[in-house]
Amino acid sequence: MPNALPHFDHNEILVELKQSILNLKEKYTVNEMANTMGLSRSTLSRFINEPDYTSRDIEQRVKSFLNQEFHKVNPAASIGHYKSSISEMGFVPTQNAIQASAVLSGCMEYRDLGVIIGPAGSGKTRSVQEFMKKHPHSVIRIEGDDMMSTRDLIEEIGNELGIGEEVRYGTTRDRVRKIVRRLSQDPVMIVVDEADRLVNYSVKKLEMLRTIHDQAKVAIVLVGLPKLGTFLQRGPSMRENLSQLYSRVGFIVNLGGLRREEVMEMLAGYNIENNARDELIRIALDKERGGCRALVKALRRSLDLTDGHPITLEVVMEAKRMLLLERSRH
Template sequence: MEVVAESIDVVSRVRGLIEAGEASQSRVAKEAGVSTSALSQVLAGSYAADPARIVERLSAWMAAREERAAARLPQAPAFVPTPTAGRVVAALAYAQMAADVAVIYGAAGVGKTMAVQEYARTRPAVWVAVMTPGHAGVTAALEEVAAAVGVKDCPQSPARIHREIVARVRETGGLIVVDEAQHLSVAALDALRSIFDAAGVGLALVGNDLVYTRMTGGSRAAYLDRLFSRIGKRVSLRRAQDADIEAVAKAAGGEAWREVMEIGRQPGAIRAVVKVLRLARMMAQAAGEALAAAHVAAARRDLEGA
């Protein structure tokens, strides 16, 4: 059935975006919530059933796309080489070069993950496995590491997963980075230690204070002494430095106004600064004004629900 007359414009506009390279057909289908094959048939005018439902979703997708474009949502800054990021990168570089263990832990929102991602982007043979509460157990943690290093068709046995990971990374001069490592159980941390011993590559554990506490506190300390004793580099990040806040504020299009510095010294630190400045820039754009401290204060009140 042909697309009804009132829907021809929507289909034509979607087709034009795809032909112009502004969006791929698979991306449109995914974001609009329709199947790729159905979208292809509608665009070609060969859809056998009533296309009204698909056209309705495409229309909604177009409206949302235009709304985002009109809002001109400011982009968050890419990696900013702050002093804290420099400490993280230096620890990762040491762990990789020396085939040693580094533990990077401390406050949330100071840029640990961004620094890890930048290091992995700019260095060869660096694999990043991000843990969640669902990865606490040995098998789940090993499966995530296996996926990060490129092991296909991961076996179900923890021992076999261990062997596959070791075979994949041995003699690469590489580095396995485990982010959000505070979610791992003591047994899972010990499983990572075993991989480190067998593979001869660097290992970096990145997370909050629980990472270090779990390795040094109570009865667990004796159990993990074989991992703790292998740590060659420890980096404790208590809070964002003022120089970090200033650098991120500048990269986000703002300045180190008093309000910005106050935000950066609170929990969430750099992450909070980026979010507040992003909203402040939107407010300034909507008002046709240059970004100023007043916009930052207004954005902070809005985000805090004040």
């Protein structure tokens, strides 16, 4: 029976994992262990017998299997320290985050206009927040909403710039001039998150942002759902002419979904049984309802339901039902 694994470098840990599986062959067949881990028999056999054959996915499944075996004979013990909250997940630099950061960096360097487009849960807002941590005095973030008028948007920008009272009164033109004046003196990049929600029946708010970009010579990045790209090219009613704005876009990226290995990295360190981990991965990779947000919600609720115990498939399925993540059956 395997004991708690000490802290070694990766090669030593790999040897320990392979040996621990070999020790269990007296109790289980390779096929039985492979089925429990969600691996093919040939994959587990190669992992055991070939010194350099491994992957992060295989290692995580083996560790989870060994942990389950360890708890069967010593329920009070634990192999290592498990993460117990979402805050311990940390930031995983996914491909989406890297691409979003590249747009933000490019716009900041060249004071350009940029667009970051992606489905819900693709990590757009988190990527912006992480970028802002690295540039705390060089970026302001505005969050759009369906009820926001041009006046509201001006006041939001003014508040972030520290001139909220100055832009509270006057004509739209006068107030925009005050923003331009401040940005000319102390330039910062403006990130407008959920920018697609600013375009409901009019493009005036986007045109106002274009004016600020042109006159203050500052970077502006619009972040939103895929329909934002359509709005920028055709307007909300497919008739407005936004060519003056769209022609100024210097950087644009259309983010996709998460990758399996990225989800595995997000789940690393949590006490999750293999079939439960597979279900959490399916939640994250779901093209319609998945993404970072769905994964975090399901994992958070699963952690709440287990209260420190291993996360099982039953727990994840209950979390899905509670969060309405299951597809309706007709």
